Amino acid sequence: MHHNQTLQSLRALKLTGMADALEQQHAQPSTHEELGFDQRLALLVDRETTHRNNNKVTRLLLNAKLKLQAYPEDIDYSHPRGLHKSQFAELLGGSWIHQHHNVLITGPTGCGKTYLGCALATQACRHGFSVRYFRTSRLLETLSIAHGDGRFAKLIQQLAKTDVLVMDDWGLEKMTLGQRNDLLEIMEDRHGQRSTLITSQLPVSQWHQSIGDATLADAILDRLLHNSHKIKLKGESMRKTMSKMTESDQSQ
The missing domain is CATH 3.40.50.300 (P-loop containing nucleotide triphosphate hydrolases)
Incomplete structure:
Protein backbone atom coordinates (compact mmCIF):
# COMPACT_ATOMS: atom_id res chain seq x y z
CA MET A 1 0.00 0.00 0.00
CA HIS A 2 2.86 2.34 0.89
CA HIS A 3 4.46 1.63 -2.51
CA ASN A 4 1.26 2.53 -4.39
CA GLN A 5 0.86 5.76 -2.42
CA THR A 6 4.42 6.76 -3.28
CA LEU A 7 3.81 6.12 -6.97
CA GLN A 8 0.59 8.14 -6.89
CA SER A 9 2.39 11.02 -5.17
CA LEU A 10 5.22 10.98 -7.72
CA ARG A 11 2.77 11.08 -10.62
CA ALA A 12 0.71 13.81 -8.94
CA LEU A 13 3.92 15.84 -8.70
CA LYS A 14 4.52 15.13 -12.43
CA LEU A 15 7.66 13.13 -11.60
CA THR A 16 6.72 10.57 -14.23
CA GLY A 17 10.28 9.42 -14.91
CA MET A 18 10.92 8.72 -11.24
CA ALA A 19 7.59 6.89 -10.91
CA ASP A 20 8.38 4.66 -13.91
CA ALA A 21 11.86 3.91 -12.56
CA LEU A 22 10.48 3.07 -9.11
CA GLU A 23 7.97 0.69 -10.66
CA GLN A 24 10.82 -0.95 -12.57
CA GLN A 25 12.86 -1.36 -9.38
CA HIS A 26 9.96 -3.07 -7.64
CA ALA A 27 9.25 -5.26 -10.68
CA GLN A 28 12.90 -6.36 -10.88
CA PRO A 29 13.98 -6.68 -7.21
CA SER A 30 16.89 -9.00 -7.96
CA THR A 31 18.45 -6.37 -10.25
CA HIS A 32 18.44 -3.65 -7.61
CA GLU A 33 18.52 -5.43 -4.23
CA GLU A 34 22.28 -5.13 -3.88
CA LEU A 35 22.25 -1.37 -4.52
CA GLY A 36 22.31 1.07 -1.63
CA PHE A 37 19.74 3.80 -1.03
CA ASP A 38 21.87 6.52 -2.65
CA GLN A 39 22.45 4.42 -5.76
CA ARG A 40 18.76 3.59 -6.17
CA LEU A 41 17.81 7.22 -5.63
CA ALA A 42 20.39 8.28 -8.22
CA LEU A 43 18.76 5.91 -10.74
CA LEU A 44 15.38 7.50 -10.09
CA VAL A 45 16.76 11.01 -10.54
CA ASP A 46 18.62 10.04 -13.74
CA ARG A 47 15.42 8.55 -15.17
CA GLU A 48 13.48 11.73 -14.36
CA THR A 49 16.17 13.89 -15.96
CA THR A 50 16.13 11.78 -19.12
CA HIS A 51 12.33 11.84 -19.24
CA ARG A 52 12.22 15.64 -18.97
CA ASN A 53 14.96 16.12 -21.55
CA ASN A 54 13.16 13.85 -24.01
CA ASN A 55 9.90 15.73 -23.48
CA LYS A 56 11.66 19.05 -24.01
CA VAL A 57 13.22 17.91 -27.29
CA THR A 58 9.84 16.61 -28.49
CA ARG A 59 8.24 19.96 -27.65
CA LEU A 60 11.00 21.95 -29.35
CA LEU A 61 10.74 19.85 -32.51
CA LEU A 62 6.96 20.29 -32.56
CA ASN A 63 7.28 24.07 -32.21
CA ALA A 64 10.02 24.22 -34.88
Whole structure:
Protein backbone atom coordinates (compact mmCIF):
# COMPACT_ATOMS: atom_id res chain seq x y z
CA MET A 1 0.00 0.00 0.00
CA HIS A 2 2.86 2.34 0.89
CA HIS A 3 4.46 1.63 -2.51
CA ASN A 4 1.26 2.53 -4.39
CA GLN A 5 0.86 5.76 -2.42
CA THR A 6 4.42 6.76 -3.28
CA LEU A 7 3.81 6.12 -6.97
CA GLN A 8 0.59 8.14 -6.89
CA SER A 9 2.39 11.02 -5.17
CA LEU A 10 5.22 10.98 -7.72
CA ARG A 11 2.77 11.08 -10.62
CA ALA A 12 0.71 13.81 -8.94
CA LEU A 13 3.92 15.84 -8.70
CA LYS A 14 4.52 15.13 -12.43
CA LEU A 15 7.66 13.13 -11.60
CA THR A 16 6.72 10.57 -14.23
CA GLY A 17 10.28 9.42 -14.91
CA MET A 18 10.92 8.72 -11.24
CA ALA A 19 7.59 6.89 -10.91
CA ASP A 20 8.38 4.66 -13.91
CA ALA A 21 11.86 3.91 -12.56
CA LEU A 22 10.48 3.07 -9.11
CA GLU A 23 7.97 0.69 -10.66
CA GLN A 24 10.82 -0.95 -12.57
CA GLN A 25 12.86 -1.36 -9.38
CA HIS A 26 9.96 -3.07 -7.64
CA ALA A 27 9.25 -5.26 -10.68
CA GLN A 28 12.90 -6.36 -10.88
CA PRO A 29 13.98 -6.68 -7.21
CA SER A 30 16.89 -9.00 -7.96
CA THR A 31 18.45 -6.37 -10.25
CA HIS A 32 18.44 -3.65 -7.61
CA GLU A 33 18.52 -5.43 -4.23
CA GLU A 34 22.28 -5.13 -3.88
CA LEU A 35 22.25 -1.37 -4.52
CA GLY A 36 22.31 1.07 -1.63
CA PHE A 37 19.74 3.80 -1.03
CA ASP A 38 21.87 6.52 -2.65
CA GLN A 39 22.45 4.42 -5.76
CA ARG A 40 18.76 3.59 -6.17
CA LEU A 41 17.81 7.22 -5.63
CA ALA A 42 20.39 8.28 -8.22
CA LEU A 43 18.76 5.91 -10.74
CA LEU A 44 15.38 7.50 -10.09
CA VAL A 45 16.76 11.01 -10.54
CA ASP A 46 18.62 10.04 -13.74
CA ARG A 47 15.42 8.55 -15.17
CA GLU A 48 13.48 11.73 -14.36
CA THR A 49 16.17 13.89 -15.96
CA THR A 50 16.13 11.78 -19.12
CA HIS A 51 12.33 11.84 -19.24
CA ARG A 52 12.22 15.64 -18.97
CA ASN A 53 14.96 16.12 -21.55
CA ASN A 54 13.16 13.85 -24.01
CA ASN A 55 9.90 15.73 -23.48
CA LYS A 56 11.66 19.05 -24.01
CA VAL A 57 13.22 17.91 -27.29
CA THR A 58 9.84 16.61 -28.49
CA ARG A 59 8.24 19.96 -27.65
CA LEU A 60 11.00 21.95 -29.35
CA LEU A 61 10.74 19.85 -32.51
CA LEU A 62 6.96 20.29 -32.56
CA ASN A 63 7.28 24.07 -32.21
CA ALA A 64 10.02 24.22 -34.88
CA LYS A 65 7.55 23.09 -37.57
CA LEU A 66 10.35 21.75 -39.75
CA LYS A 67 9.52 20.97 -43.36
CA LEU A 68 11.30 17.61 -43.20
CA GLN A 69 12.01 15.00 -40.57
CA ALA A 70 15.78 15.06 -41.03
CA TYR A 71 18.21 13.28 -38.73
CA PRO A 72 21.97 13.93 -38.58
CA GLU A 73 22.72 10.21 -38.39
CA ASP A 74 21.00 9.64 -41.77
CA ILE A 75 23.03 12.18 -43.77
CA ASP A 76 24.71 10.80 -46.90
CA TYR A 77 28.31 12.00 -47.07
CA SER A 78 29.22 9.70 -49.98
CA HIS A 79 27.30 11.65 -52.63
CA PRO A 80 29.73 13.93 -54.56
CA ARG A 81 28.07 17.25 -53.71
CA GLY A 82 30.84 19.03 -51.82
CA LEU A 83 29.57 18.27 -48.31
CA HIS A 84 32.57 17.91 -45.99
CA LYS A 85 31.90 15.60 -43.07
CA SER A 86 34.37 17.35 -40.76
CA GLN A 87 32.77 20.77 -41.32
CA PHE A 88 29.25 19.46 -40.85
CA ALA A 89 30.22 17.45 -37.77
CA GLU A 90 31.54 20.64 -36.21
CA LEU A 91 28.24 22.39 -36.93
CA LEU A 92 26.32 19.47 -35.40
CA GLY A 93 28.27 20.13 -32.21
CA GLY A 94 26.25 23.34 -31.81
CA SER A 95 29.06 25.77 -30.98
CA TRP A 96 27.87 28.07 -33.81
CA ILE A 97 24.60 28.57 -31.93
CA HIS A 98 26.33 29.28 -28.63
CA GLN A 99 28.47 31.87 -30.46
CA HIS A 100 25.44 33.36 -32.28
CA HIS A 101 26.91 32.59 -35.71
CA ASN A 102 24.92 31.92 -38.90
CA VAL A 103 24.94 29.03 -41.39
CA LEU A 104 24.45 29.60 -45.13
CA ILE A 105 23.80 26.55 -47.33
CA THR A 106 23.82 27.16 -51.08
CA GLY A 107 23.62 24.90 -54.11
CA PRO A 108 21.49 23.78 -57.07
CA THR A 109 18.03 22.29 -56.81
CA GLY A 110 17.90 18.77 -55.39
CA CYS A 111 21.30 18.68 -53.70
CA GLY A 112 19.80 18.37 -50.21
CA LYS A 113 19.97 21.93 -48.85
CA THR A 114 16.64 21.77 -47.04
CA TYR A 115 17.39 18.33 -45.59
CA LEU A 116 20.76 19.48 -44.24
CA GLY A 117 19.19 22.62 -42.82
CA CYS A 118 16.46 20.61 -41.09
CA ALA A 119 19.06 18.13 -39.79
CA LEU A 120 20.99 20.99 -38.19
CA ALA A 121 17.73 22.34 -36.80
CA THR A 122 16.86 18.92 -35.36
CA GLN A 123 20.26 18.74 -33.70
CA ALA A 124 19.74 22.23 -32.30
CA CYS A 125 16.51 21.05 -30.68
CA ARG A 126 18.36 18.08 -29.22
CA HIS A 127 20.79 20.55 -27.67
CA GLY A 128 17.85 22.40 -26.10
CA PHE A 129 17.66 25.40 -28.44
CA SER A 130 14.41 26.84 -29.76
CA VAL A 131 14.03 26.66 -33.55
CA ARG A 132 11.53 27.99 -36.09
CA TYR A 133 11.41 27.02 -39.75
CA PHE A 134 9.98 29.24 -42.50
CA ARG A 135 10.03 29.24 -46.27
CA THR A 136 11.47 32.71 -46.84
CA SER A 137 8.69 33.95 -49.13
CA ARG A 138 6.01 32.84 -46.66
CA LEU A 139 7.78 34.48 -43.73
CA LEU A 140 7.96 37.80 -45.60
CA GLU A 141 4.31 37.47 -46.64
CA THR A 142 3.30 36.69 -43.04
CA LEU A 143 5.15 39.78 -41.82
CA SER A 144 3.45 41.95 -44.45
CA ILE A 145 0.01 40.71 -43.35
CA ALA A 146 0.96 41.19 -39.69
CA HIS A 147 1.48 44.90 -40.35
CA GLY A 148 -2.18 45.18 -41.25
CA ASP A 149 -3.75 43.16 -38.42
CA GLY A 150 -1.62 44.46 -35.57
CA ARG A 151 0.44 41.31 -34.96
CA PHE A 152 3.73 42.61 -36.36
CA ALA A 153 5.35 43.72 -33.09
CA LYS A 154 4.45 40.44 -31.36
CA LEU A 155 5.69 38.34 -34.29
CA ILE A 156 8.97 40.23 -34.54
CA GLN A 157 9.48 39.78 -30.80
CA GLN A 158 8.86 36.04 -31.08
CA LEU A 159 11.38 35.76 -33.91
CA ALA A 160 13.95 37.78 -31.95
CA LYS A 161 13.72 35.31 -29.05
CA THR A 162 14.09 32.19 -31.22
CA ASP A 163 17.58 30.69 -30.90
CA VAL A 164 17.74 29.41 -34.50
CA LEU A 165 15.66 30.91 -37.31
CA VAL A 166 15.63 28.75 -40.46
CA MET A 167 14.86 30.60 -43.70
CA ASP A 168 14.52 28.11 -46.56
CA ASP A 169 14.62 28.94 -50.30
CA TRP A 170 16.11 32.41 -49.86
CA GLY A 171 16.10 34.71 -52.90
CA LEU A 172 13.54 32.96 -55.12
CA GLU A 173 11.28 36.02 -55.39
CA LYS A 174 11.92 39.75 -55.72
CA MET A 175 11.47 41.59 -52.43
CA THR A 176 9.28 44.65 -51.99
CA LEU A 177 10.50 47.69 -50.08
CA GLY A 178 8.39 46.68 -47.09
CA GLN A 179 9.83 43.16 -47.11
CA ARG A 180 13.38 44.52 -47.23
CA ASN A 181 12.68 46.70 -44.23
CA ASP A 182 11.13 43.77 -42.34
CA LEU A 183 14.12 41.59 -43.17
CA LEU A 184 16.52 44.26 -41.95
CA GLU A 185 14.62 44.49 -38.67
CA ILE A 186 14.87 40.71 -38.22
CA MET A 187 18.60 40.69 -38.92
CA GLU A 188 19.19 43.69 -36.67
CA ASP A 189 17.47 41.91 -33.78
CA ARG A 190 19.40 38.67 -34.35
CA HIS A 191 22.87 40.03 -35.09
CA GLY A 192 25.21 38.91 -32.31
CA GLN A 193 22.22 37.67 -30.26
CA ARG A 194 20.77 34.66 -32.10
CA SER A 195 21.61 32.39 -35.04
CA THR A 196 20.07 32.27 -38.53
CA LEU A 197 20.26 29.36 -40.97
CA ILE A 198 19.60 30.07 -44.64
CA THR A 199 19.33 27.79 -47.67
CA SER A 200 19.37 29.19 -51.20
CA GLN A 201 19.75 28.16 -54.83
CA LEU A 202 21.56 31.44 -55.40
CA PRO A 203 25.26 31.75 -54.60
CA VAL A 204 25.99 34.29 -51.86
CA SER A 205 27.54 36.59 -54.48
CA GLN A 206 24.06 37.10 -56.00
CA TRP A 207 22.20 37.81 -52.76
CA HIS A 208 22.91 41.53 -52.89
CA GLN A 209 21.20 41.83 -56.29
CA SER A 210 18.29 39.60 -55.25
CA ILE A 211 17.41 41.88 -52.32
CA GLY A 212 16.96 44.70 -54.83
CA ASP A 213 18.06 47.85 -52.97
CA ALA A 214 21.77 48.57 -52.59
CA THR A 215 21.58 50.40 -49.26
CA LEU A 216 19.26 47.92 -47.55
CA ALA A 217 21.11 44.97 -49.10
CA ASP A 218 24.39 46.24 -47.64
CA ALA A 219 22.82 46.56 -44.20
CA ILE A 220 21.10 43.15 -44.30
CA LEU A 221 24.07 41.21 -45.66
CA ASP A 222 26.54 42.93 -43.35
CA ARG A 223 24.66 41.46 -40.39
CA LEU A 224 23.95 38.12 -42.03
CA LEU A 225 27.37 37.31 -43.49
CA HIS A 226 29.32 38.40 -40.43
CA ASN A 227 30.50 35.30 -38.51
CA SER A 228 28.77 32.93 -40.94
CA HIS A 229 29.63 29.34 -41.84
CA LYS A 230 29.17 28.64 -45.55
CA ILE A 231 28.36 25.27 -47.12
CA LYS A 232 28.55 25.40 -50.93
CA LEU A 233 26.97 22.31 -52.48
CA LYS A 234 27.35 21.33 -56.12
CA GLY A 235 26.67 18.56 -58.60
CA GLU A 236 23.65 16.76 -60.01
CA SER A 237 20.36 16.58 -58.15
CA MET A 238 20.31 13.77 -55.59
CA ARG A 239 16.70 13.12 -56.55
CA LYS A 240 17.74 12.51 -60.17
CA THR A 241 20.61 10.28 -59.05
CA MET A 242 18.29 8.20 -56.84
CA SER A 243 15.79 7.96 -59.71
CA LYS A 244 18.50 6.68 -62.07
CA MET A 245 19.61 4.10 -59.49
CA THR A 246 16.03 2.91 -59.06
CA GLU A 247 15.54 2.62 -62.84
CA SER A 248 18.82 0.69 -63.09
CA ASP A 249 17.73 -1.74 -60.38
CA GLN A 250 14.39 -2.30 -62.06
CA SER A 251 16.01 -3.02 -65.43
CA GLN A 252 18.17 -5.82 -64.01
